[in-house]
Amino acid sequence: MPQHFIRKLEQFTRLSAADRRAAWDIASQRVRCLRPHQDIIHEGDPPEHVNLMLDGWACRYKTLEDGRRQIISFFLPGDLCDPHIFVLREMDHSISTITQVRFAEIAREQLLDLTERHPRITQALWWEMLVTVAVQREWTVNLGQRTGLERVGHLLCELFIRLRAVGLTEGDSCLLPVTQVDLGDATGLSNVHVNRVLQELRGNGLIVLKGRQLTIPDLEALQRVSLFSANYLHLDREGRHLDANGTDLLQA
Amino acid sequence: MPQHFIRKLEQFTRLSAADRRAAWDIASQRVRCLRPHQDIIHEGDPPEHVNLMLDGWACRYKTLEDGRRQIISFFLPGDLCDPHIFVLREMDHSISTITQVRFAEIAREQLLDLTERHPRITQALWWEMLVTVAVQREWTVNLGQRTGLERVGHLLCELFIRLRAVGLTEGDSCLLPVTQVDLGDATGLSNVHVNRVLQELRGNGLIVLKGRQLTIPDLEALQRVSLFSANYLHLDREGRHLDANGTDLLQA
DNA sequence: CGCCCGCTTGACCCATGTCAACGTCGGTGG
DNA sequence: CCACCGACGTTGACATGGGTCAAGCGGGCG
Numbered sequence: 001m002p003q004h005f006i007r008k009l010e011q012f013t014r015l016s017a018a019d020r021r022a023a024w025d026i027a028s029q030r031v032r033c034l035r036p037h038q039d040i041i042h043e044g045d046p047p048e049h050v051n052l053m054l055d056g057w058a059c060r061y062k063t064l065e066d067g068r069r070q071i072i073s074f075f076l077p078g079d080l081c082d083p084h085i086f087v088l089r090e091m092d093h094s095i096s097t098i099t100q101v102r103f104a105e106i107a108r109e110q111l112l113d114l115t116e117r118h119p120r121i122t123q124a125l126w127w128e129m130l131v132t133v134a135v136q137r138e139w140t141v142n143l144g145q146r147t148g149l150e151r152v153g154h155l156l157c158e159l160f161i162r163l164r165a166v167g168l169t170e171g172d173s174c175l176l177p178v179t180q181v182d183l184g185d186a187t188g189l190s191n192v193h194v195n196r197v198l199q200e201l202r203g204n205g206l207i208v209l210k211g212r213q214l215t216i217p218d219l220e221a222l223q224r225v226s227l228f229s230a231n232y233l234h235l236d237r238e239g240r241h242l243d244a245n246g247t248d249l250l251q252a
Numbered sequence: 253m254p255q256h257f258i259r260k261l262e263q264f265t266r267l268s269a270a271d272r273r274a275a276w277d278i279a280s281q282r283v284r285c286l287r288p289h290q291d292i293i294h295e296g297d298p299p300e301h302v303n304l305m306l307d308g309w310a311c312r313y314k315t316l317e318d319g320r321r322q323i324i325s326f327f328l329p330g331d332l333c334d335p336h337i338f339v340l341r342e343m344d345h346s347i348s349t350i351t352q353v354r355f356a357e358i359a360r361e362q363l364l365d366l367t368e369r370h371p372r373i374t375q376a377l378w379w380e381m382l383v384t385v386a387v388q389r390e391w392t393v394n395l396g397q398r399t400g401l402e403r404v405g406h407l408l409c410e411l412f413i414r415l416r417a418v419g420l421t422e423g424d425s426c427l428l429p430v431t432q433v434d435l436g437d438a439t440g441l442s443n444v445h446v447n448r449v450l451q452e453l454r455g456n457g458l459i460v461l462k463g464r465q466l467t468i469p470d471l472e473a474l475q476r477v478s479l480f481s482a483n484y485l486h487l488d489r490e491g492r493h494l495d496a497n498g499t500d501l502l503q504a
Numbered sequence: 505c506g507c508c509c510g511c512t513t514g515a516c517c518c519a520t521g522t523c524a525a526c527g528t529c530g531g532t533g534g
Numbered sequence: 535c536c537a538c539c540g541a542c543g544t545t546g547a548c549a550t551g552g553g554t555c556a557a558g559c560g561g562g563c564g
Binding site (some may be wrong): 198 | 509511513
């Protein structure tokens with residue numbers, strides 16, 4: 001759904017109606033759909049277009065020769081996979097779906113055209129790119145310094161807050177369509193240990209996790225035990241000085 | 253030394269004499285110098301300019317409340333700290349020197365001016381930014397999946413190859429001006445374990461490390477035991493189709 | 505109905521952490 | 535010139551978080 005993308009960009013700055021229309025358009029052409037656990041692009045492939053997530057979850061990952069697999073990041077609805085990736089000749093990692101995924105393929109020229117005509121979108125895309133990198137840095141800290149419990153708690157905080165930012169939570173709940181193996185591949189833990197950690201989080205009343213439904217009754221508490229600070233997500237409308245303020249603007 | 257910067261950009265594409273002159277100029281104004289172990293910028297500060305490393309080593313890092321510290325990346329001569337960082341309101345991490353460091357402060361307008369006039373430099377800066385992110389992803393894999401030995405070996409391979417790309421190696425040797433504590437903070441290991449791992453690498457003849465001098469007698473062998481593949485550094489002049497080819501070009 | 509995938513649990517093991525002591529070297533001040 | 539000191543590296547003994555293996559379980563789907 002293009003609205004997740006627009007909602008995401010508006011975390012950074014308000015857009016004009018024309019901006020929104022352009023973003024909507026670009027997200028509505030060339031829509032593709034993939035079933036769960038299919039590669040969108042594989043390590044070694046030449047990057048061909050920018051993918052914009054509309055619905056469903058995907059992930060970047062890398063596999064070592066002996067089969068060890070690391071999930072490098074999650075893509076949620078509204079996320080954009082690597083604007084400007086075409087500068088590189090080949091992918092150094094793979095991207096695959098987790099759930100069924102609908103996404104829009106955006107061609108290089110389309111994106112250039114969009115950014116030329118809509119400077120505020122350009123700024124917002126810069127912001128989205130910088131946040132993506134900031135998330136990657138935080139994952140480095142997560143894997144390097146935190147204990148198993150903290151790692152999983154931290155990841156759950158991040159996912160919940162990112163989902164909330166695009167309107168995909170309901171109160172203190174959200175969908176979490178990943179297996180414990182996936183969580184392990186993302187946190188560098190074995191699936192068995194992820195299970196133990198989840199039990200512990202449940203035992204402490206920090207999460208309720210049944211099937212694919214995650215509830216975080218007290219987000220602050222979970223943040224505290226996970227040493228989570230949301231500053232790296234830069235969600236406070238940091239580009240608000242750029243807010244579009246034409247007459248066509250819906251005042252919120 | 254501006255030549256490291258230029259040499260780095262030319263890993264991606266050849267530059268015209270005018271491009272080189274412009275890059276040299278921007279790297280030669282507003283040069284600052286800091287002693288070892290001083291913050292260049294601290295988490296929470298507003299980012300003010302882009303820093304270009306001329307000499308010496310620095311690192312990004314993040315500290316948890318209880319003192320655990322993760323080095324998130326290393327900056328080597330020729331590296332640029334976060335072009336376009338000014339889109340964000342505050343730093344979500346700190347940058348500090350490791351050795352004495354000389355660097356150039358580049359103002360936002362200067363950088364915009366440079367990229368407007370020199371499209372090939374713009375492309376090269378995109379490349380450098382994408383490689384920086386690729387390195388961050390690889391660190392995620394390193395911390396999440398590799399054993400202690402592999403982690404340290406992998407880091408040494410990366411540093412050696414990056415140094416070689418800017419002309420800072422001599423044969424199979426380079427300077428490694430970091431302590432074992434630093435290596436531990438970068439690899440998520442304790443300094444004691446880093447020491448044990450280094451002993452083992454020495455024992456296997458994979459490295460010679462005396463004082464600050466690192467020698468890697470057989471880089472391929474070290475790469476093999478570390479499961480290191482250089483593809484993520486995108487060093488094969490991937491932008492060679494953009495090579496400047498005016499008459500002013502020094503044919504190499 | 506039965507199978508398969510994902511979750512759960514227990515027993516055991518190992519990589520890595522922690523703690524503590526000691527060594528070494530270069531710098532500095534008396 | 536020597537004595538001291540602090541930072542860094544090294545080593546051993548011991549502790550532990552998390553991995554591995556294996557078995558059982560439960561529910562959704564063909």
